[in-house]
Amino acid sequence: MIEQKYILDANVFITSKNSYYDPQFHPGFWKFLDLGINNGTFVLHRRVYEELRKGRDELSKRVALWEPKVKGPSPKEMEKFREVCTYTVSQPQWKRKVDSFLDGADPWLVAHASISGSTIVTLEKTDIDANCKSPKLPAVARKFGCKSIGLYSLIRECKPIFELKADPFL
16 A cells, blocks of 8 residues: 555646546546545645646546545645745745746645645756756755655556457557
């Protein structure tokens, strides 16, 4: 049994659907997400849920099934969110791009992970250049003592088995 909790960024779902794990060809991956969300191993934050529901596509319909498992912000998380916003706004190199970061789910993911000890799962990469012009989720997470990993690291840690159901060459 997996003890660690993971909070998933919207880009994990969107990019998976649009490229690596098209639901038509990789139903096992989506079952993996279903199981993780339904058993509480994967956290689906309200802000991520809202971003994904805007799409009005297959992904939006799938996400709607997870609504009972969506986590809204706690009072402690709301307090931490304000800290994340204050920090992000205070960084002069991000001045022009900070609004798009603050309008999305990213600061909420950092706040949640900071309070709960969850690991953030994102496909966003940290820009190691100190002159980066926009806040990146992994960099802000690190500032608040949160671990962030990519999707493949999540798969390695959880070790699901995605099995081929039929021989496609017959």
